[in-house]
Amino acid sequence: MDPIFWLLIACAVAIVAVLVTAVVVRRRGMALPPRVERPEIPTAPTEPAHTASTTPSLPGLAHEADTSALDVPEAPASRLVRLRRRLAGSQNALARGLADLLAKDRIDAATWDDFETTLITSDLGVGPATELTTALRQRLAIDGIVDSVQAHAILREELIRLVGPDVDRTVHTSGISDPDAEDVPGVVLVVGVNGTGKTTTVGKLARVLVAEGKTVVLGAADTFRAAAADQLTTWGDRVGVETVRGAEGADPASVAYTAVAAGRDSGADVVLVDTAGRLHTKTGLMDELGKVKRVIEKIAPVTEVLLVLDATTGQNGLVQARTFAEVVDVTGIVLTKLDGSAKGGIVVQVQRELGVPVKLIGLGEGVDDLAPFDPAQFVDGVLGD
Amino acid sequence: MFDTLSDRLSATFRTLRGKGRLSDADIDETLREIRIALLEADVSLTVVKDFVAAIRERAKAEDLSKSLNPAQQIVKIVNEELIEILGGETRVLRFAKKPPTIIMLAGLQGAGKTTLAGKLAVWLKAQGHTPMLVAADLQRPNAVNQLQVVAKQAGVAAYAPQPGNGVGDPVAVARESVQVAQHHLHDVLIVDTAGRLGVDDELMQQAADIKAAVNPDEVLFVVDAMIGQDAVNTAKAFETGVGFDGVVLTKLDGDARGGAALSIARVIGKPIMFASNGEKLADFDLFHPDRMAGRILDMGDMLTLIEQAERHLDKEESQKAASKLLGLGGGEFGLQDFLGQMQAVRRMGPLSKVFGMLPGMGQMRDQLDAIDESSIDRIEAIIHSMTPAERANVSILNGSRRSRIAKGAGVQVSEVNNLVTRFVEARKMMQSMGGMMTAGGPGARKGRQAPAAKKKGRGVSGNPAKRGQAAIASAAAPVAPDPSVFGAGNMPRTEAELAEAMKDFQLPPEMQQFLNPKNKGPQR
Known part of the structure; x- marks a missing residue:
């Protein structure tokens, strides 16, 4: 407890004193009723109307609406190949810009x-963009390259270096099997801000794991958003995976605990825990997330914490990643919605600053459109090769 | 954390000091900083270029080089331009002459359309309308359920004939809903559509079909404040694919600077009509261009801070503590008050965040980032281990009391000692700072009267009923202030005036000195 610290606290308290008076002034101007903190959400047990219609909308995978017929998910290995063209859509400004650059005879300022x-x-950010440009410019100048094929190769090389090829990108899902003690499943915790696609990612990841022949249990620890647990259950039902859920408004940590305990008891390989979206600025909600992780670790170590980032996210993504990393020690990133016109350049900065690699990418609304991230293939996709 | 624009600019201008006048090159340097600041706020690059060019023109026209404080001048110009673009065209919802009025929501996946439908319904309901939500998102698993739950929370009707999850025709649902609304006398329809990407032609066509089927009075484009450079592409795709009349910015309660707002307003030229800033259905407001401008520039946001304070502080308790601190009666400022205030600050967010919102704190960023919040927990634990009497008066803490407290809090006695001495020091400091701030800051215009009214009330606060009255009196007192008492009449009366006052707010120099890194090196 050093003096600086006290100084800051003292300032904070003094500021509050001033703020209070400011609030009084403001209040006068606007006669609004006082806001109530987090009103109790009426727990509305929703009708399980979805069970009748668990057919995925993707053509080719569609089965008859028969609840007993389960989908057979596609093996993950073949996915990126199929999805690559989505990375290089017609909207791809990056690919076009680069092609223009390389098509020129003379490259000028x-x-x-x-x-x-x-x-x-x-969304690469000003810093990395400038660096890459300088690096590329130097290399082309030093090597005296004017040939566009060679320039293309160098560009590819530099881009791959930027997204970092040599990091461990496997999603750790294996638990501990100790002959002396009880086996515990691998636990994957999925976190992120609102609306990035956490529930969808959990659903798709469950399919990947099922395709790999693993037994999976889903934990619907998003007890806040309306019908989030239903959404996850729908995903689970499609591939015949059990979903552990609590009442709406229940303590997410308790739901997560129950899910992991259920996974352990049933001898499942992996438990995927979906959490509610939370803005990283909400201290209370971030503390709640820390608790979810701590409580899970009473049973089994969390083998993977995946932060879901939306590819459209701008520079704020870095702040998000930093805050989430502080609270739950993020071990991997899932970049979603890459099939749009956004390229998710923010992950380069995130990867560089926090050392957290991108492990999975979401490339569409189809149920099997989640692929492992592979730097070389990703860059090829972006460059439109 | 990035530096604020004003910090960057002052750093640029510091190197120019002594030159007297600004050269064109100096202005270029300044504009470069502005460019980076805007890019880091996710304003789209093309917009940044145009914008910076416009600023350059204006800066030259106004002959900045001769002005006494060019940094402030430039920031002022930038701010004004921003407000102009953002608030260029403000308008309210258009209601149909013949009900029902139809509002359609469109946007990317995860932008917050379904939640927004609920918020809009609550807002409309409060204005005496009878809205009905229409579940035309049949794509995402259980979006229909979510809308039904949201409708229930908002206390409005929902029309959801299809189960969703890929089953049903959203165009048909939307078309039928109009008849249903007429039948059930709902005067506003809010059509929630599925999230779609700008590049997905098939789904864009579907959205256009829905639009054609119901002929909405307003199509609102819902966009996440966190969106990056892609904002313009997306907005353009929606504009050409569906066509929208207004923009709603969501998730403004995060700390994204929301440059997308500027890009969309500039490129598409459609007004931003609403802002949504919270998870509760009531967290929904009209868009304020001036605040958004300050936010994009990261200019320290006193208004947001005040708003947060309003939300999280127990006004009465804090006011009591404040008046004690400022020596205006109510007894001595004790540890209990200190604890209350400290917790109040923490409710507003991490300390570094709260400080970051104060203007002029840019140079403090490093120190702020180094704050260890867990030591506050320890302080709280120690205070919690004290009796009320001890908290009120630290001087009664003798050796045996201290050792008991240390045991209770699970710390060493030395830490308790440390806390007590530091607290006494800090209290002195807080008192002087509080005094300064009320004298020099925005408080100058109002600092006196509120606590004074409080004091009057305190005299009769013997029994609870009267205390209640006193509280009302103190709350009511500032409503009708006598200008002659408070001098010059320069007290802000309205929110707008307050905003004006806050803009000029700077930490008083003494306090900045307190915070000066040089003053606190040695004991570390």
Whole structure:
């Protein structure tokens, strides 16, 4: 407890004193009723209307609406190949910009400016974009390359280096099997801000694991958002995976605990825990998330904490990642919605600053559109090879 | 954490000090900083370029180089331009002459459409309308259920004839809903559609079909404040694919700077109509261009801070503590008050965040990031181990009391000692700072009267009933202030005036000195 600390606290308290008076002034102007903190959500048991219609909408995978018929998910290995063209859609400004650059006979300063611009518009951030441009410029100048094929190869190399090829990108899902003690399942905790696609990711990941022949239990620890547990249950039912859920508004930590305990008792290989979306600025909710992890660890170590980031997210993604990493020690990133026009360049900064690799990418609304992240293939996709 | 724009600019101008006048090159340097600041706030690059060019024009026209404080001038110009673009066209919802009024929501997946439908319903309901939600998101698993739950929470009707999860025709649902609404006398229809990507032609066509089927009076494009450079592409795709009339910005309660708002307003030219800033259905408001401008520039946001304070502080308790602290009666500022205030601050967010919202704290970022919040827990534990009497008066803490407290809190006695001495020191400091801030800061215009009214009330607070009255009196007192008492009449009366006052708010120099890193090195 050093003096600086006290100083800050003292300031904080003094500021509050001033703020209170400010609030009084403000209050006068607007005669609003006082806000109530987090009103109790009426627990509305929703009708399980979805069970009748668990057919996925994707053509080719559609079965008859027969609840006993389970989907057979596609093996993950073949996925990225199939999904690669989605990375290189017609909307892809990056690929177009790079192609333009390389198509030119002479590369002048204006071209380099355009190039940097193109990188910035993929949310790469000003710093990394400038660095990459400088690095590329130097290499081309030193090697004296004017040939567009060679330039293309160098660009590819630099981009791959930027997304970092040599990191462990496997999703750790194996638990501990100790002959002396009880076996515990691997636990994957999925976290992120609202609306990035956590529940969908959990659902898709469950399919991947089922395809690998693993037994999976889902934990619907999103007890806040309306019908989130139903959404997860629908995903689980499609592949015949049990979903452990609590009442709406229940303590998410208790739901997570029950799910992991159920996984352990049934001898499952993996338990996937979906959490409620929370903005990283909400201290209370972040503490809640820390608790979820701590409580799970009473039974089994959390083998993987996946942060779900939306590819459209801008520079705020870095702040999000940093805050979540502080609270739950994120071990991997899932980049979703990459099939849109956004390129998710923010992960480069996240990867660089926090050392947390991108492990999975979401490339569409289809049930099997989740693929392992592979830097080389990803870059090829972006470059439109 | 990035530096705020004003910090960056002052750093740029510091190197220019002594030159007297700004050259064109200096202005270019400044504009470069502005460019980076805007890009880091996720304003789209093309918009940044246009914008910076416009600023350059204006800066030259106004002959900034001769001004005394060019940094502030430039920030002012930037701010004004921002507000102009963001608030260029403000308008309210258009209601149909012949009900029902139909509002359609469209946007990317996860932008917050379904939640927004509920918020809009609550807002409309409060204005005397009878809205009905229409579940036309039949794509995402259980989106229909979610809408039904949201409708129940909002206390409005929901029309959801299809189970969703990929089953049913959203166009048909939307078409039927109009008849249902007429039949059940709902005057506003809010059509929630599935999230879709700008590049998905099939789904865009579906959205256009829904639009054609119901002919909505307003199509609102719902966009997440966290969206990056892609905002413009997406907005354009929706504009050409579906066509929208207004924009709603969601998740503003995060700390994203929301440059997308600027990009969309500039490129598409459609007004931003609403802002949604919380998870509760009531967290929904009209869009305030001036606040958004401050946010994009990261100019320290006193208004947001005040708003947060309003939400999280127990006004009466804090006011009592404040008046004690400022020496305006009510006894001495004790550990209990200290604890209360400290917890109040923590409710507003992590300390570094709260401080970050104060203007001029940019140079403190490093120290702020180094704050260890867990030591606050320890302080709380120690205070919690004290009796009320001890908390009120630390001077009664003798050796045996201290050792008991240490045991209770699970710390060493030395830590308790440390806390007590530090608290006494800090109290002195807080008193002087509090005094300064009320004298020099925005409090100058109002600092006196509120606690004074409080004091009057305190004289009669013997029994609870009267205390209640006193509280009412103190709350009511500032409503009708006598200008002659408070001098000059420069007290802000309205929110707008307060906002004006807050804009000029700077920490008083003494306090900045307190915070100066140099003053606290040695004992570390």
